[in-house]
Amino acid sequence: MAITKTDFLEYSRCPRYAALEKVNKDRLEADVSYEEYKNKEYKNKLEELCASMFEVDDQNNILEDKINVENKQLEAMMDYYKQVEIEAGKQVEKMFPGKTIYAEETKSQESFDCSYHGLKFLCYVDIYNESQEEINIIEVKATTSQKYTSLQGGYTKNQKFSIFTKKENIYYLKEYQEDYPLEQEMPLEKYIKLKEKLKDRYQIGAYIYDLAVQRFIIEREYEETKSQEKKKKIHYYLAVLNADYIFDGTYENQKPIYRKDSFGNELITFFALDELTEELQEKVKKDADQIYENLKRSDAAACPLSTSCNYQKQTQCKYFDRVCASHVPKKNSALSYMNSGHGFKDENNQIHKGLQLINEGYIHLLDIPDRWITNPNHRIQRDCTLHHTRYIDKAKIIAGLKEIKYPIYHLDFETFPCPVPRFQGESPFTQSPFEFSLHIEHHPGACDFDRDNIVFLAKTMEDERKQLIETLLANVDVNQGTLFAQNVAFEKGRIKELANCFPEYKEKLMKLYDRGFDLLWIVRNHKEMYEKLGVENAECINFYQEQLSGSYSIKKTLPVFSNLSYENLTVKNGTEAIIEYANYNKMSPEERKIKQEALRIYCKQDTWAMVEILNALRILVK
Numbered sequence: 001m002a003i004t005k006t007d008f009l010e011y012s013r014c015p016r017y018a019a020l021e022k023v024n025k026d027r028l029e030a031d032v033s034y035e036e037y038k039n040k041e042y043k044n045k046l047e048e049l050c051a052s053m054f055e056v057d058d059q060n061n062i063l064e065d066k067i068n069v070e071n072k073q074l075e076a077m078m079d080y081y082k083q084v085e086i087e088a089g090k091q092v093e094k095m096f097p098g099k100t101i102y103a104e105e106t107k108s109q110e111s112f113d114c115s116y117h118g119l120k121f122l123c124y125v126d127i128y129n130e131s132q133e134e135i136n137i138i139e140v141k142a143t144t145s146q147k148y149t150s151l152q153g154g155y156t157k158n159q160k161f162s163i164f165t166k167k168e169n170i171y172y173l174k175e176y177q178e179d180y181p182l183e184q185e186m187p188l189e190k191y192i193k194l195k196e197k198l199k200d201r202y203q204i205g206a207y208i209y210d211l212a213v214q215r216f217i218i219e220r221e222y223e224e225t226k227s228q229e230k231k232k233k234i235h236y237y238l239a240v241l242n243a244d245y246i247f248d249g250t251y252e253n254q255k256p257i258y259r260k261d262s263f264g265n266e267l268i269t270f271f272a273l274d275e276l277t278e279e280l281q282e283k284v285k286k287d288a289d290q291i292y293e294n295l296k297r298s299d300a301a302a303c304p305l306s307t308s309c310n311y312q313k314q315t316q317c318k319y320f321d322r323v324c325a326s327h328v329p330k331k332n333s334a335l336s337y338m339n340s341g342h343g344f345k346d347e348n349n350q351i352h353k354g355l356q357l358i359n360e361g362y363i364h365l366l367d368i369p370d371r372w373i374t375n376p377n378h379r380i381q382r383d384c385t386l387h388h389t390r391y392i393d394k395a396k397i398i399a400g401l402k403e404i405k406y407p408i409y410h411l412d413f414e415t416f417p418c419p420v421p422r423f424q425g426e427s428p429f430t431q432s433p434f435e436f437s438l439h440i441e442h443h444p445g446a447c448d449f450d451r452d453n454i455v456f457l458a459k460t461m462e463d464e465r466k467q468l469i470e471t472l473l474a475n476v477d478v479n480q481g482t483l484f485a486q487n488v489a490f491e492k493g494r495i496k497e498l499a500n501c502f503p504e505y506k507e508k509l510m511k512l513y514d515r516g517f518d519l520l521w522i523v524r525n526h527k528e529m530y531e532k533l534g535v536e537n538a539e540c541i542n543f544y545q546e547q548l549s550g551s552y553s554i555k556k557t558l559p560v561f562s563n564l565s566y567e568n569l570t571v572k573n574g575t576e577a578i579i580e581y582a583n584y585n586k587m588s589p590e591e592r593k594i595k596q597e598a599l600r601i602y603c604k605q606d607t608w609a610m611v612e613i614l615n616a617l618r619i620l621v622k
Contacts, residue, residue, distance in 0.1 A: 016302070337375075454471065
């Protein structure tokens with residue numbers, strides 16, 4: 001049987017996965033077809049690229065099941081993903097001597113295979129570079145350098161240092177740099193603790209483990225073939241998007257040219273991972289051994305849920321919801337307690353948290369022993385669920401409502417998080433606004449669905465940000481009122497980015513930025529604000545009922561306060577909005593006109609939803 005790299009990553013999750021894939025002993029001698037392999041790898045790349053684009057709630061939980069996302073939605077971003085690989089290939093050609101092989105299509109990439117326990121392990125290399133002296137294996141990932149450089153430590157809170165150092169566009173772990181004064185920057189034990197995170201394949205170390213699997217296969221092929229190349233030194237790199245890169249707006253034939261920015265940054269940067277992937281080889285070997293055993297047993301019996309399930313992450317196992325955790329209710333499970341990351345302490349001071357609760361038989365929210373509930377917000381959740389009642393802190397809600405200045409500018413942006421920057425001033429994965437809806441509420445409850453609404457929508461995929469800014473500023477008074485949104489930090493973030501890209505509008509945009517107020521401060525809580533107001537129970541939530549199931553996402557709160565629904569809309573969520581915009585150039589003029597109207601209706605409903613929720617809260621506390 002042939003095990004692709006994608007198979008390796010999946011089959012090594014747990015003892016059950018292989019059996020769930022209906023792989024058995026009869027297939028051990030079978031070989032996978034090229035088409036099967038290509039499809040697996042292609043789907044994996046699509047999902048990996050789009051992972052950062054899934055709609056999440058206020059606690060960063062995924063609202064959309066990625067397994068059920070149609071391929072056409074994932075396909076919409078594929079051209080941009082391919083561009084990341086092409087740009088990485090160009091950069092390798094500039095940095096390394098010798099022959100470089102990279103291609104958009106998997107079948108044209110350099111491949112390796114080896115035999116292990118009678119199984120054939122396969123992998124393709126995104127970029128293969130070979131000179132007379134060495135071989136460079138480069139894995140390209142559509143993530144940014146900040147994912148790794150943000151691992152920082154120090155002796156004081158105000159002075160932090162990354163565990164990586166950068167030389168000529170390559171990041172190296174500091175411990176492997178000769179005479180690097182590492183302990184002058186942070187305690188050695190802190191550095192080691194941060195570095196260990198890079199080895200966690202289910203957290204930040206996922207892509208590094210991926211590269212380590214490739215190393216396992218590549219080096220065994222050279223051992224098996226006794227080829228001349230095995231005498232060459234092989235280096236392993238991760239190529240990612242440079243979080244510090246700012247596109248200068250240079251185009252040729254209407255396509256962006258990613259040359260060095262004004263600070264000397266390249267679009268693609270590299271992480272040298274020879275030592276780290278070597279340290280992971282024993283782990284990879286154990287996983288390969290376990291895959292063989294799992295395939296032989298083909299045992300589909302339930303096993304404990306664990307971090308390998310990647311619960312509520314973009315890489316969550318496709319069998320988690322449908323099989324392994326099918327007994328866990330979708331609403332008000334033991335996992336639904338708000339901000340319960342630290343878990344619950346029992347009588348013996350033992351902590352029970354996450355999927356461990358499910359393994360121990362605590363399935364429903366009410367299954368958690370009452371004596372373990374010490375957090376006041378957890379107590380509110382439990383009581384509302386147990387008695388089917390609603391909790392309202394009228395005093396806090398009234399105090400919060402009084403802080404809102406009129407007119408209220410209910411604002412919602414729709415944005416395109418493109419991996420490669422498209423317009424001047426943007427960086428990788430900039431959330432570039434292509435649409436906004438604005439409902440203006442002049443006095444409490446005084447807002448008309450049509451008359452008091454403005455929607456701006458980009459007509460093309462060209463740069464229409466300036467028109468967007470001008471339309472927004474033409475309809476708001478930046479010297480009065482309130483910028484209002486659900487999760488206002490997102491809208492403020494986009495306004496700040498626009499201000500930096502268009503300095504001529506910066507003063508006005510930042511005045512609007514400073515007037516931000518979050519709907520969640522009224523519905524859920526804003527401890528600092530209520531402490532300043534001198535209101536009691538500042539640490540407690542303001543409102544709760546069991547339908548929320550621990551979440552204050554707009555999809556959960558709207559049905560509680562309004563009959564407004566997204567079900568009958570053509571565009572129902574932010575992910576679908578991104579896809580429609582991404583497909584502009586593939587539409588006929590007639591189809592684009594229809595889809596753009598659907599985008600306007602969807603975005604308009606997002607801001608009207610806030611108007612309705614806010615008004616419902618006013619009525620509730622009268």
